[in-house]
Amino acid sequence: MSYDVSKTRALFKQAKQFIPNGVNSNFRYWGDDHTLVVAKGEGPYIWDIDGNRYIDYRLGFGPIILGHGYGPVVERVAEAISNGTVFAWTTPLEIQVAERFCRMTGMDKVRLANSGTEATMHALRIARAYTGRERFIKFEGQYHGMHDYVLFSTAGTPASLLGSRRNPISVQSSSGIPEGIRRYVINLPFNDLERLEETVAARWHELAAIMVEPMLGNAGCIMPRPGYLERIRELCDQYNIVLIFDEVKTGFRIATGGAQEHFGIRADLATFAKAMGNGFPIAAIGGTQSVMGMIEDGGVSHGGTYTGNAVGVAAADATLEILETQPIIESINQRGRELMDGIGEILTAADIPHYVTGLPPMFSLLLGVAEEPLDVRAYGAGDEALYERIAMALIERGVMPENDSREPWFLCYRHDERVVADTLTAFEDAVNDAKH
Numbered sequence: 060m061s062y063d064v065s066k067t068r069a070l071f072k073q074a075k076q077f078i079p080n081g082v083n084s085n086f087r088y089w090g091d092d093h094t095l096v097v098a099k100g101e102g103p104y105i106w107d108i109d110g111n112r113y114i115d116y117r118l119g120f121g122p123i124i125l126g127h128g129y130g131p132v133v134e135r136v137a138e139a140i141s142n143g144t145v146f147a148w149t150t151p152l153e154i155q156v157a158e159r160f161c162r163m164t165g166m167d168k169v170r171l172a173n174s175g176t177e178a179t180m181h182a183l184r185i186a187r188a189y190t191g192r193e194r195f196i197k198f199e200g201q202y203h204g205m206h207d208y209v210l211f212s213t214a215g216t217p218a219s220l221l222g223s224r225r226n227p228i229s230v231q232s233s234s235g236i237p238e239g240i241r242r243y244v245i246n247l248p249f250n251d252l253e254r255l256e257e258t259v260a261a262r263w264h265e266l267a268a269i270m271v272e273p274m275l276g277n278a279g280c281i282m283p284r285p286g287y288l289e290r291i292r293e294l295c296d297q298y299n300i301v302l303i304f305d306e307v308k309t310g311f312r313i314a315t316g317g318a319q320e321h322f323g324i325r326a327d328l329a330t331f332a333k334a335m336g337n338g339f340p341i342a343a344i345g346g347t348q349s350v351m352g353m354i355e356d357g358g359v360s361h362g363g364t365y366t367g368n369a370v371g372v373a374a375a376d377a378t379l380e381i382l383e384t385q386p387i388i389e390s391i392n393q394r395g396r397e398l399m400d401g402i403g404e405i406l407t408a409a410d411i412p413h414y415v416t417g418l419p420p421m422f423s424l425l426l427g428v429a430e431e432p433l434d435v436r437a438y439g440a441g442d443e444a445l446y447e448r449i450a451m452a453l454i455e456r457g458v459m460p461e462n463d464s465r466e467p468w469f470l471c472y473r474h475d476e477r478v479v480a481d482t483l484t485a486f487e488d489a490v491n492d493a494k495h
C-alpha cells in the first residue's frame with residue numbers, strides 16, 4: 060500500500076518554525092511524524108496536501124454537523140458578509156437566530172459568543188452572580204474549554220493522580236494556572252451519586268453551579284446512568300444551585316434540542332458552540348429568564364467585539380434553520396447506528412473485547428474491556444495501544460478517527476450509506492492489521 064505524506068512532512072517542518080509545535084491548538088499535535096497539514100474538506104472528506112483523501116470522523120472536533128463546505132451555509136455567510144461584519148449594534152439576523160435558538164433549545168433567553176470557552180466562562184460568572192456563591196462542581200474527564208476555572212482533571216489526567224474517589228484531587232491540566240483558582244472547583248467522579256449527594260449536602264452554601272457535560276463528550280462518550288442527571292436536577296432545585304449543561308458537543312447534535320431534549324431535563328443555563336454553526340465560529344449561553352436576568356439588571360458583564368458578528372450569525376442562521384426544518388439528525392442517527400453496530404460486529408468477530416459507548420451522532424470505542432465504563436477512571440483500563448494501532452491503520456486506508464479513543468467519532472449528514480460501508484471495509488482490514 061502506498062501512503063505518501065512527504066509534502067505534508069516538509070510543510071509541517073515550516074509550520075514548526077513559526078507556530079509552537081506547528082499547530083494552533085495543542086490538541087492537534089500528534090507528534091512530528093503524524094501531524095497532518097490539510098488542504099481542503101468537502102462533505103464527509105478531507106484531503107491532506109499530498110492529495111490523500113480521508114473519510115473524516117474528527118470533523119474539526121465536532122462542529123461539522125452537515126458536512127464540510129456545506130453549500131447553503133457557505134452561501135448564507137457569503138451573502139451576509141458582503142454587507143459588512145461588525146457594527147456594534149444589533150442586527151436583524153441576530154434577532155432571528157436568537158428566536159430560533161430559544162425555540163429549539165427551550166431556553167428563554169440567549170447571549171451569543173464566539174467559542175465554547177467563552178460560553179462556559181460567562182455561564183459560570185452568571186451562576187455566581189445569581190447565587191452569590193463562588194465554587195462549582197464539575198466531573199472528572201470533562202472539558203469545558205481553555206479558561207483557568209475549568210481546566211482541571213480533564214480526560215488526559217492519569218487516574219493515578221486523581222486521588223481516592225472519597226476525596227478526589229483537582230489536577231490542573233496546564234501549567235500557568237494560579238494555584239488559588241483550584242479552590243473554586245470541585246471535581247467528582249461521574250455517575251457516582253453517593254459522592255455527589257454527600258458533597259452537595261456538606262457544601263451547598265458554597266456552590267454556585269453544577270456544570271455537567273450530559274454525556275462525557277470529551278471522555279469516551281460515557282453515558283449518564285439512568286436517573287443520574289435527574290438527581291443532579293433535583294439537588295440543584297433543593298439547594299438553589301444553578302444547573303449548567305455544557306452542550307458544546309451535544310448541542311444540535313444528539314437531538315435538535317440537544318441533551319436537554321434527549322434526556323428530558325431542563326437546565327438553568329446551557330452552553331452551545333460547535334454544531335450551531337457547522338464549522339463557523341459561533342457560540343451561545345442560553346438560560347431561563349430568571350438566571351439570564353442577571354445580565355439585564357444583576358450587574359453581570361458579558362460582551363466582546365465579535366459577539367454577534369455576521370460570519371458566525373449567518374452560519375448559525377442557515378445551520379439551525381436546516382436542522383430545525385429537515386430530518387438531518389434522524390438521518391445521522393441512522394447512519395451512526397449502522398456504523399456503531401458494524402464496528403461492534405467486526406470487533407466481536409476479531410475476538411477483541413470492547414464496549415461501544417455513546418449515541419450514533421457521537422460515540423467512542425473502548426477496547427480490551429467488555430463492560431460499560433461509568434467514569435473516566437474506568438476508561439483508563441482500556442487497551443489504548445491497540446486502539447491507536449487500529450486508528451493509524453485506518454488513516455493509512457483513508458479513514459480518519461481521532462487517535463485517542465477518548466475523543467468521539469463524530470458523524471455528519473454527508474456520511475451516507477456508501478461512506479459508512481467504505482468505513483466498515485477499512486475498519487475490518489485495519490483490525491486485522493493491528494492485531495498482528
Ligand code: PMP
Nearest residue numbers: 174175176202203204305307308
Ligand atoms: N465544552 C465542551 C464540552 C467542549 O467539548 C469544548 C471543546 N471541545 C469546549 C467547551 C470548548 O469549546 P471551544 O474549543 O470552542 O472553546
